[in-house]
Amino acid sequence: MGRVQDKVALVTGTASNPSLGRATATLLAREGATVVVTDIDEAGAKDCAAQIEAAGGKALALHQDVTDEQQWQAVIAATEEHFGSLDVLVNNAGIAVLKPISELSLADWNRQIEVNLTSVFLGCKYGMEAMRRAGGGSIVNLSSVAGLVGLRSCVAYGAAKGGVRLMSKSIAVEGAGDNIRCNSVHPGVIWTNMQAQAVGSDNPDDANVAVARVPLGRLGQPDDIANCILYLASDESNYVTGAEFTVDAGMTAV
Numbered sequence: 001m002g003r004v005q006d007k008v009a010l011v012t013g014t015a016s017n018p019s020l021g022r023a024t025a026t027l028l029a030r031e032g033a034t035v036v037v038t039d040i041d042e043a044g045a046k047d048c049a050a051q052i053e054a055a056g057g058k059a060l061a062l063h064q065d066v067t068d069e070q071q072w073q074a075v076i077a078a079t080e081e082h083f084g085s086l087d088v089l090v091n092n093a094g095i096a097v098l099k100p101i102s103e104l105s106l107a108d109w110n111r112q113i114e115v116n117l118t119s120v121f122l123g124c125k126y127g128m129e130a131m132r133r134a135g136g137g138s139i140v141n142l143s144s145v146a147g148l149v150g151l152r153s154c155v156a157y158g159a160a161k162g163g164v165r166l167m168s169k170s171i172a173v174e175g176a177g178d179n180i181r182c183n184s185v186h187p188g189v190i191w192t193n194m195q196a197q198a199v200g201s202d203n204p205d206d207a208n209v210a211v212a213r214v215p216l217g218r219l220g221q222p223d224d225i226a227n228c229i230l231y232l233a234s235d236e237s238n239y240v241t242g243a244e245f246t247v248d249a250g251m252t253a254v
Contacts, residue, residue: 003234005032008083010075012066012123013093015044019192020142021092022048023222024229029057031230033088036079038064040093066093066119072126079130086130088233091123091141091164096194098153109156116160117167124171128180136179140232141168142225143184145248161186165244172242181241183232188248189213190220215250 009028013021014037021039029035029052037052039045042063049061060082064075079086097104097112120141131137146154147161168184175182189195189211211219228247231237246252 001031003031003230003236004028004088007033007087007233008036008079008085009033009088009090009233010036010038010079010086010127011090011092012038012064012119014048014061015039015041016192016194017044017047018222019194020187020190020222020225021090022051023226024090024092025059026052026055026057027223027226027230028088028090028233029059030055031234033233034058034060034083036060036062036075036083038062038066038075038093040065064093066091066123067114069122072122076126076130080133085134086127087134087137089123089127089131089137089139090229090233091120091139093119094142094160094194097156099155100153101155104155112156113160113163116157117163120164121167124167124182128171128175128178131175131180132178137181138233138237139168139171139175139180139182140229141182141184143168143186143244145186145188145246145252147184148186148244148246148252168244169242176241181232181237183237183240183242184244185225185228185232186244186246186248186252187225188220188246188251190222190225192222195219213251213254214248215254218249220247220249 045061049059052059144161146158
């Protein structure tokens with residue numbers, strides 16, 4: 001308990017359940033952080049905040065379209081207004097446009113890049129401004145194994161996640177002088193609502209094809225990723241920046 005005690009954390013994409021965003025926000029709150037949870041689905045974000053508060057944590061839910069620059073400015077301002085600072089930013093919100101290039105429209109491509117890459121740029125840009133005022137902080141950007149290796153039907157998704165990976169390294173270099181750390185996390189096959197949609201089923205057993213590529217032979221759970229993010233959000237990782245953390249049960253080691 002208390003690994004991020006008294007820190008103020010902002011986590012995007014928290015409405016879906018189960019999801020990486022909700023699991024991360026819940027764990028950060030359990031470990032002592034005050035958590036601002038956002039999503040374009042405001043009702044879902046409020047449900048996440050209510051779940052945190054029911055467990056004894058402190059949370060604020062805000063509506064946010066992560067592709068909207070003005071909404072990023074407003075969310076950062078509201079975070080500082082309510083809680084005085086921003087110490088941790090988790091850029092988690094995203095979508096998966098999974099199509100072979102022959103079926104991928106320009107609109108599909110643009111939407112994927114906008115939600116999964118441009119939004120992270122905006123979050124880092126305005127999050128860093130708040131962290132400078134706070135004397136430093138930790139940014140955790142959610143990438144993917146698709147940002148490390150080529151995967152079928154991941155042309156746009158992989159491009160966006162690969163961009164997140166390298167952008168995180170550049171931000172780490174730029175932020176170092178202000179004590180702002182930035183790292184990326186690369187999940188493998190994790191059972192979330194997004195994964196369920198990708199396989200067209202709410203049954204984890206239907207993901208067997210994907211699991212066949214995983215050396216440990218099983219699906220990951222959202223808490224497997226949340227635990228890694230918790231480490232990066234905490235002072236335990238105070239000498240870690242510009243790094244990439246692959247949490248994929250050995251998938252990219254093959």
